[in-house]
Amino acid sequence: MPKTKHTVRFMPDGVSVDVFAEAENLLRVALVAGVHVNASCGGSGTCGKCKVKILEGEYEADRSAKISDEQWEEGYRLACRTRVTGDLVVEVPIESRHEKGVLARLRGTGQDHVLAEKHWGAEYETVPPEPLVRKYFLELTPPSEGDNISDMGRLAQALKRDYRIDQVLGEMEMIRSLPKVLREGEWKVTATVLTGRCGNRILRVEPGDTRKNAYALAVDIGTTTIHAQLVNAFTGEKLAKAAEYNAQMSMGEDVITRIVHAIKPGGLEILQKRAVKTVNEVLKEVFDKTGVLREEVTHLVLGGNTTMTQLILGIYPRYIREAPYVPAANLFPVFPASELGIELTPRTLAYAMPCVASYVGGDITAGVLATQMHLHDELTLFMDVGTNGEIVIGNKDWMVSASASAGPAFEGGGVKFGMRASYGAIEQVRINPLDLEPMFMTIGQQKPKGICGSGMIDCIAELQQCGLISQNGKFNRELSGVTWRIREGEGGWEYVLCKAEDSQLEEDLTITEPDIDNLIRTKASIYAACSVLLKSVGLHFGDVQKIIIAGGFGQYIDVEKAMTIGLLPEVEPSKVSYGGNTSLEGCRIACLWSGKVAEAEQIGSMITNIELSVSRIYMEEYVAALFLPHTRMEEFPLRAKKLEETNKLLGEIRRAHPQENP
Amino acid sequence: MPKTKHTVRFMPDGVSVDVFAEAENLLRVALVAGVHVNASCGGSGTCGKCKVKILEGEYEADRSAKISDEQWEEGYRLACRTRVTGDLVVEVPIESRHEKGVLARLRGTGQDHVLAEKHWGAEYETVPPEPLVRKYFLELTPPSEGDNISDMGRLAQALKRDYRIDQVLGEMEMIRSLPKVLREGEWKVTATVLTGRCGNRILRVEPGDTRKNAYALAVDIGTTTIHAQLVNAFTGEKLAKAAEYNAQMSMGEDVITRIVHAIKPGGLEILQKRAVKTVNEVLKEVFDKTGVLREEVTHLVLGGNTTMTQLILGIYPRYIREAPYVPAANLFPVFPASELGIELTPRTLAYAMPCVASYVGGDITAGVLATQMHLHDELTLFMDVGTNGEIVIGNKDWMVSASASAGPAFEGGGVKFGMRASYGAIEQVRINPLDLEPMFMTIGQQKPKGICGSGMIDCIAELQQCGLISQNGKFNRELSGVTWRIREGEGGWEYVLCKAEDSQLEEDLTITEPDIDNLIRTKASIYAACSVLLKSVGLHFGDVQKIIIAGGFGQYIDVEKAMTIGLLPEVEPSKVSYGGNTSLEGCRIACLWSGKVAEAEQIGSMITNIELSVSRIYMEEYVAALFLPHTRMEEFPLRAKKLEETNKLLGEIRRAHPQENP
């Protein structure tokens, strides 16, 4: 499928950028191009600061009270309300006479290293679904004097004849309904069949052809957030997604605290019920959105880390936390979802993605499945940055894994205005190095109400690149004299990203030093884990052919920024892709192709897990990584050089024009 | 195992008989030998009429008020209270001077054709049980830093290592308990495993070695009676049996009436609950008798005809009854017994024996399994005479089956004083052809309260042989002048078998003409079914190498008598054996050896069923068999000859000595 391509040229800088998405937002294009526009309402069209003048080209734009009729005539538009539909030339108002050129020198080429979430499943979409629980339409020959085998035998014969399915066994409830259903459907029926490891169970028969009324649910049980996706299990069509914070959050933000709660008397039951409560909420949302009926859901695939998996299944998690860190089980049987309290009929079967070890769970198996690193030769580094940071390194022949207790900073946890990637979350940030003013966009282009993972990466990278923070994450207090945005707040020093009046908040949206500390610890633990894993197999970052970053960062992640903060190693940006919620995606794939379920089980048994807590070098590596990007700057040579150049240039400019900073 | 053998010689007839059982009852010995003793209280020691004088030999006898000290000194004893422990010579008082010799001529040799119930399972008893659900004791290596696989993985490893069991999957409830149980048991645990068609499910783990606390239940769901047997699933030991009338009886005596009820609104549910109620009663009985705990029962195997199977499983049975007679299913999944309402823990799994067709059910599959006709070359004729008469003919290569709607006459149904084979049932009957006085024994040697199947066979054969009834089952009214025992009662002509005062009844225990009619119809339908089946495969009775008769007749069945009434074809008596409740026995075998479950499924799929209702010759055959023994007397040449001789001899005696008959 060839992509649309339009070129947008920003004047007076002369920066050009290629746009591949259809009807892309002009503000995002500027942001990606490194062209500064003082957008301070997240692209919600309310601040009016993103005004640009379109000199030529095709576009669509919304009218706004912020633009007078006269300006409209002259070609002024709000960038955040303009969609690119052809090649454009756009003039950006320059607030500082020194901006021209300087910004370009600071930013580089304007090349786009922002990754949109990759749709891993794309290559499966061409194969019709063959789900674990599948509906088959059958036209049976009615019984007669010479052919009076049992109803069940007749059904089994037809399944074998038409679909080569044998070794079938009927569920008792199905057998109970069979005599009536066969005759009601006049011997034309649809059978719902669970393909087992061996043998097939007929779960249900319905009169007529109901194959298309078959839905499956992928459910990612995150420590912080529970996501669900509803798909049509016959066509594979993606119908709806929903997400809610895991109601277990009030019992601790990380898995350890949850385990501590769970092993108290009655604790496991409470945690189990809370997770199910949230699952029921997200399911309600997808059902409400689509009108799909609960009884039409044939199956559900759950993916979660080992603790989340055990908690929702009601399995005592104590020994996950105690050395030698033993999970109760890595493989689980297929069971009726309703047994857990999930609001589905008793016929809807649930399958939990296989786990690997106490801290590498079904979410990671699902992630590997989604990214298909288990099918390829290239040495791949997969990192899932959620509440924990789980890493898998390997290829189709071998895989090693580790888990770093990273903390949920990238998912919004432990960050003052942190939030998950949902409407109103700041997901992309740029800071003008000259006037230190931010420019940002929110998810859904709404007024900001918080900042998500990708926003945090951008923000910290920009703060550092503008010299607002040092390499150990502390604010350059001197600059508080240069910009009001640096200030000492209640919780220490902070940078004001968005004023209260431009946001949905009652107070200014800031990034605090504790937020930055938190993020540095998180990225350090992940980077250190990668380091240790690579060393354990005698390799280093240079050997890695592909990096996949997964997690709830938001829709866009900027690879350059991720390297700038040292979350990713310094590699060719083209090697990196962003997977988004690969756990949910893996569950979706497992929902649709039973062969992929078998692959997931193989992945689970193939991965060798390494316990970082007993690794002699992990702590060393972690401490070395508590720096932006790293204390071993030789591992980030390009970043080191750029940092030096930027500092020099900014120093010169600031010395020359101190008065230009407000 | 060599059998005991004692010889008992009865004087003055000089009839000798070999006794194989240990401490056999002397009255039974006389009865089998054809020596008449006027026992009229069923062997309960109350009538005193079985007085004999022991001339020499070893025996044990109980004292009785019916025998004076003087008589005791002289060697008089009650035969029914005497046990044979060595060779004996016994003098039987002669009431008629013509008796000597005449009786011997009428009876033949005194050779024993009475079959005790065969214990089919005997040859399995030497192989330790390998049940479907089996307990395995495991000593696990505790986890350590270098070996921290999941608890479930550890369990699976040990099962593979110690017992070569692989492809295991844990039940969710088991996984939930696993972390605690492993540590509580200090890594020594017992796992309960269900061996599936493929793959194995771990149902439960318990701390320590509990292998011996494993029990299984065989449950025969008869239309009339529900039987259960409790066995130790580890040792194979038979612990207890119990039986109760099926509480569905109040909703009709035969399967057709039950089906009619079941398809009314709410009917199925009522019938299902009634069967389960009875099952719970018989289970309570075996638990009370043995002290076994319900939670120690690992599994239960149900055998029943197709209707009974569908009813207890809650499956709509309508199409069993409507042409072309299609059952819902012949194979059923393993399911928790508690789902049906059976009072066992949800961990106790139930398995229903596979059915063959609408009127050849799991009881027959179980019967074939028990008798092992499916393993041998000999052409075997298996007939299960319960409420229906089900016939299987064949050998290890092929089998055909049919079902005759025989009616429950042999189980006590439709017979005025009919009852099932339990304490107080008359099970053996002889009638003195000279004085027409009966001699009979009851089960448990109690005062009679009814007559069971084997008693009915004996009684009708004897009535006919004494000329009391004609070959079409009508009383010889003339003889009412000769014996008071022939009389016209409320329901027509009858023979008084036992006076009220000698019984547990308020009225005389009689055999009526309608009883006899009923029995003739039953035996005719069975014989006709055998005939049709043999003809369908181009064979005749002469080709049959082995006959197995099964059903709830009682403990003893007399082959000669069964041929006399034409229930069995006229064959060499040594070809015939009596199986008793082969359905229960088959279920017991299936309880103990999972390989036998697989065999049962093969049996089920191997049998070709023939519908008698669409057979052109069945009705013809049936009508021809409505005679004692048969209208085609050429099929019973020995019987024909004997009948002729007997009639002649009796005629002579009666003409000569009319006065001797009371």
Ligand code: FES
């Ligand atoms: S109006 Fe466009 S960013 Fe505020």
Ligand code: FES
């Ligand atoms: S006393 Fe022995 S049969 Fe009656």
